Structures are given as structure tokens and as C-alpha cells.
Amino acid sequence: MIRAYKFLLRPTVGQQQALSEMLRDHCSLYNGALQERRDAWRHVSGTTVRYGDQSAQLKEIRAFDPECQGRWSFSSQQATLRRLDKAFAAFFRRVTSGGKPGYPRFRGVNRFDTVDFPKDGDGCRWDSTPHDAVTRVRFQGIGHVKVNRHRAVVGIDMGIASFLADSDGGFVPSPRHGRTAAAKLEAAQQALSRCKRRSNRRRKAVESVARLHRKVRRQRLDHAHKTALDLVREHDFIAHEDLRIRSMVKAPAPRPDPERPGVFLPNGAAAKAGLNRSISDAGWGVFLTILHAKAESAGREVIAVDPRNTSRTCPACGHVAAENRPTQDTFHCTGCGHRAHADTVGAVNVLRAGLARRNARPG
Numbered sequence: 001m002i003r004a005y006k007f008l009l010r011p012t013v014g015q016q017q018a019l020s021e022m023l024r025d026h027c028s029l030y031n032g033a034l035q036e037r038r039d040a041w042r043h044v045s046g047t048t049v050r051y052g053d054q055s056a057q058l059k060e061i062r063a064f065d066p067e068c069q070g071r072w073s074f075s076s077q078q079a080t081l082r083r084l085d086k087a088f089a090a091f092f093r094r095v096t097s098g099g100k101p102g103y104p105r106f107r108g109v110n111r112f113d114t115v116d117f118p119k120d121g122d123g124c125r126w127d128s129t130p131h132d133a134v135t136r137v138r139f140q141g142i143g144h145v146k147v148n149r150h151r152a153v154v155g156i157d158m159g160i161a162s163f164l165a166d167s168d169g170g171f172v173p174s175p176r177h178g179r180t181a182a183a184k185l186e187a188a189q190q191a192l193s194r195c196k197r198r199s200n201r202r203r204k205a206v207e208s209v210a211r212l213h214r215k216v217r218r219q220r221l222d223h224a225h226k227t228a229l230d231l232v233r234e235h236d237f238i239a240h241e242d243l244r245i246r247s248m249v250k251a252p253a254p255r256p257d258p259e260r261p262g263v264f265l266p267n268g269a270a271a272k273a274g275l276n277r278s279i280s281d282a283g284w285g286v287f288l289t290i291l292h293a294k295a296e297s298a299g300r301e302v303i304a305v306d307p308r309n310t311s312r313t314c315p316a317c318g319h320v321a322a323e324n325r326p327t328q329d330t331f332h333c334t335g336c337g338h339r340a341h342a343d344t345v346g347a348v349n350v351l352r353a354g355l356a357r358r359n360a361r362p363g
Helices: 013-043 051-056 060-062 074-097 184-193 200-234 270-283 284-296 344-359
Strands: 008-010 124-127 135-138 143-148 152-158 163-166 171-173 235-241 301-305 330-334 340-341
Touching: 008 060, 013 143, 013 171, 051 124, 051 163, 051 171, 060 270, 124 340, 152 200, 163 184, 184 200, 184 330, 200 235, 200 284, 235 284, 235 344, 270 284, 284 301, 340 344
Parallel strands: 152 235, 235 301
Antiparallel strands: 008 143, 124 135, 135 143, 152 163, 163 171, 330 340
């Protein structure tokens, strides 16, 4: 699937005039090439002029008219000639199939509003850094033109208190749909337990419990879809932690007392059960699955990175220590004194790891 993305140019007055001149000169090239084909067919015994013939003349045309045709990108001029060649190919195809031919027409300046640059760096080049909100595009013959390029890069850190934090300092609150519905679910399940088996009352109670569970599931899916869609719309590149959710929600192993057979020591199972419920309620796995699917459909790139030490590494000096995170929300580097929200620090480090992994790919 090929998708197109539009970015808003912010040219100066002089650059706007130069862009208009570029369109005018490419329009003139298109019309001149069309006139040559018409004249060759009419006056030289039905001779057909093709793209290769006209492309070979570009060097001479640029040398003859350096003030107009000579200052623009050679590749963009070839693309304009290819556009005319495609118009003729479509014309002959319609003639062969018996359709309405529609011979290619001359273009007025007001009807010629596109110039193609086949390759980045050949007449047109992005000139930006990953964190720029306003970047620049360099056009041959015009210079660096500002562009509002809103879809940049972002790292996200999944959490319990906040559903996620991003590397730009933003937070998405955790909806906690399961916790909100917990009281109603508990009451419905207690009512179910008091019903006689295979009775109509029990059947209605089962449906009541199922209906509450379905509602929570729909709410969780709705939140995941909306959050993922916002990220995909606003960013070209998204990095997240490669979470092993199944391992995270496992119950702790029992701790037998070596001195008393059959007796077990405290293993924090109660506290872990509460954490497991919060992780399951957040729906990280569902969200990440939806995020990857939407990103693939929209042509975005999503990379999962190793989550180890992302919340313990200082983004300012690189110092790694467990003491850098004295509380759940606070990051205070013991090396340089840098302070920030711990989840934001984690998201920044996730983004850096994601960019490093992308740049390390071969080719």
C-alpha cells in the first residue's frame, strides 16, 4: 500500500515567488514537449517522439535557457516529461480499447500545480533533526523552505498511575475501567452465587455478570483504539518498551519454610495480586497490538526496545543507578542532580534506544 502525506510549506515572500516561477517553467516545459510531439506526428509522416528522445534534449534546453530551465532540478524536469509520456500512454490505451481517446491537452499555469521530485536528495532534500516540529526542505533554485512537519518521533513508557507517558512530557491518564466497575461486578457475582442452579433467575444473573464484563471490555478497547490513533496520527516513529506481560502478571512462587515442613513463608502474593489486577485492567497487550496494526496500516514505524534500566538512566549524563528513582514518580540523578518525572525519563530513554536500534539496521 502506497500512501501520500501532505505537509504545509511556510515560504517567505521571495521563496513563494520562486516557487511560482518553478511551476511556470515546468508548465512551459510540459507544453513545449507536447507541441513537439504534435508537430512530429502531423508534419513528419506520423513520427512518434518518445520520452527518451525528449529527455536527451534536456541538457541542451538547460544550456540554452539557464535563467529559466537551467536553474531547476534535472530530475524534476525528467519527471515532468514522464508525466506527459504517461498521458500519451493512457491516450493510446484508450484508443486501442475503443474508449473515448481524450488527446493530451496543453496546460495553463493555473492548471499546472505540481512538480515531482523522484528521489530525496536529488533537487529536493529534507533538512531536519528527529525532534524538530518545524523543519526545512531544500529545493534546488529556491533554498531552504520551512515546513510544518507535525508527525515527528516519540517514545512511550507504559504505567499504572498513568496509562502512558511520552517523551515530550505528555501523559495519558489510566481509565481503570475494571476498578470502576468492580463494585457492580462484585454485587452481580454475589447475586449469582445465591441463585439455584439451572433456574431462570440464575440464567438472568449470569447474563448480568457477562454484560458487565462485556462493557468493561468495550471500554478498554475504545480507549486503546483512541490512544493508538492519536499516536499514529501525530508521529512517524514510535518506540515502546518490549514488555513481557505474561511474565509480569505471574503469581510469585511459594516459599516453603525449611524449618517447618508444610508451612510457607510470606511471598508478597497479596500485593502482587493487586499489581497484576492493575496491569490486566490497563490492557497494555491489547493496546500494543492495536498500535502496531494501526501503524502498519498508516505506514508508520513502531519499534520495541529492551525496558531494562529505562527509568533508572539519567537522560542528561547517562548515570545508571537504582537510587536515581527514589519514588514511583520522581527521578533525581545522584550523579548530576537532574530532576524529572520518572515516567517521562523512561519515555525519553525508550525513544533514544529506539532511534539507536533503527539507525543500527544494515542498509
